[in-house]
Amino acid sequence: MEMLRRSDSTIFKICLMFTDRDPKNVKDMYQDIVCSLWESWPRFRGQCKENTWVYSIAFNTAVSQVRHRSLSPMFLPLDDDTYNNLAEESHNSLIERLYELIDRLSPPDKALLLLYLDRVPAREMGLALGITEAAVNHRIERIKDKLRALNSEL
Amino acid sequence: MNQKVNNTSERLPLNNTILSKAQYGDPLDELMTAWQQHSDRIEQIAGQHDLSHIKLAPRLLVLSSRRRRILSSLAMALVCLAAIVGMVILRQHYISDIFEQLFFAFLALLLFVTLIHSLRQTFSCRPSRRHTTPLSVLRFPLSVFRFPFSVFRFPFSVYRAAVIASVVVLFLFLAIPVQNGRAMSHGSPSHRSAALTSVSFVLSHIQ
Numbered sequence: 001m002e003m004l005r006r007s008d009s010t011i012f013k014i015c016l017m018f019t020d021r022d023p024k025n026v027k028d029m030y031q032d033i034v035c036s037l038w039e040s041w042p043r044f045r046g047q048c049k050e051n052t053w054v055y056s057i058a059f060n061t062a063v064s065q066v067r068h069r070s071l072s073p074m075f076l077p078l079d080d081d082t083y084n085n086l087a088e089e090s091h092n093s094l095i096e097r098l099y100e101l102i103d104r105l106s107p108p109d110k111a112l113l114l115l116y117l118d119r120v121p122a123r124e125m126g127l128a129l130g131i132t133e134a135a136v137n138h139r140i141e142r143i144k145d146k147l148r149a150l151n152s153e154l
Numbered sequence: 155m156n157q158k159v160n161n162t163s164e165r166l167p168l169n170n171t172i173l174s175k176a177q178y179g180d181p182l183d184e185l186m187t188a189w190q191q192h193s194d195r196i197e198q199i200a201g202q203h204d205l206s207h208i209k210l211a212p213r214l215l216v217l218s219s220r221r222r223r224i225l226s227s228l229a230m231a232l233v234c235l236a237a238i239v240g241m242v243i244l245r246q247h248y249i250s251d252i253f254e255q256l257f258f259a260f261l262a263l264l265l266f267v268t269l270i271h272s273l274r275q276t277f278s279c280r281p282s283r284r285h286t287t288p289l290s291v292l293r294f295p296l297s298v299f300r301f302p303f304s305v306f307r308f309p310f311s312v313y314r315a316a317v318i319a320s321v322v323v324l325f326l327f328l329a330i331p332v333q334n335g336r337a338m339s340h341g342s343p344s345h346r347s348a349a350l351t352s353v354s355f356v357l358s359h360i361q
Contacts, residue, residue, distance in 0.1 A: 009200035013193065082203045098188050117189040 003041065004034060007054040010118075014055075017102060017114050018062040029065055036061040048127040052120070055128040059111045101150055109143050116140055224276050230317065231272035234265045237320055241265075261320045268313040 011033050012026075019025040040057050044050070102110060108129070115125045125136045241262050 005205060008203055008205070009193075009197040012196050012200055016196070082199060094188050095192050098192070117186060118193065 003050065003054075004037065007037070007051060010051060010054055011058055013114060013118070014058045014062055016099070017110050018065075018107070021099065029062060032065050033058045033061045049124060052124045052128045055111075055115060055120070056130070059107075059128070063107045101147060104150055105143065105146065109139070109146070112136070112139055113143055116143075227272045227275035230314065231269050231276070233317055233321070234269035234272065237265050237317070238262055238269070261323065264316045265320055268317050271313055 011030060014033065015026045015029040019029055036057050037054065044053050102113065105113060111129060112125065115128060120128070122133045122136045125131075126133045129136070131139075241258050
């Protein structure tokens, strides 16, 4: 539970990035990610930072949410206020614009962008996504180019 | 470069902060600034999030899909083993007809193949090389079975269906009463053939 408390904002950011920001969908994804973290926690051996491990589990869960949902053995009764607050927070015009750009990226690019925006070091990014540090730098440059192109298109 | 900036800015609405600023700098700088504010507010919301009402299930009840597969494969192997033992006992005491011998031999072979397949499934469900177990040494001998056109390449559902069919046949053989009121296995060969004929008659009409 302490781990969950420390990682709560990270999970929320991933939920917002990988959904349409609808409170119901955010809540569903939050539930799936918490279940996955709970299942995987005994296998965490401290080979990377705790937050990096949370990122990697949460990204995998977010990408395959629908399949995991049918197998989920738990149901977590969650409060609606938090999710409504998150949805309201995302309704700012600038943030909506930001998500509009992010939504056009592929899930792996979204994952990498979130790590980049959260200022996670390249080595930790590589550990979270299972790629090398050089690949991280290369992909970030590619995402930047893609965002520049999207900016000029929209 | 100036030409490009001028052309782009003509197409964009002036009140759009990200787009208008992005023309003169890296768009990620703007993204970073906007995200930082957004991130701070998310952390504030997360700080107010009440986690006390979350009741997580006991860890033993939370089986990963890998553990579920291992358990189902082991259960299948145990069912096969029990069915084979049951068949051996039945063969010694009740079976006399050559066709019944052949039928039971076929079922036993099917169950044996399924048993081996289940064991292979169990050992192949290991997560990675880091998590080797003492039973991992069996992977090499079992890998001998990986030849082309192997029966082990059939879908697992085929084996499940075969085992269910075998167990149902065994049950029918032991439980269906024949004309003298006793179980089919206690009846004479003529009684058994009559009962099997009536079962197949009923099944053909159901189809």
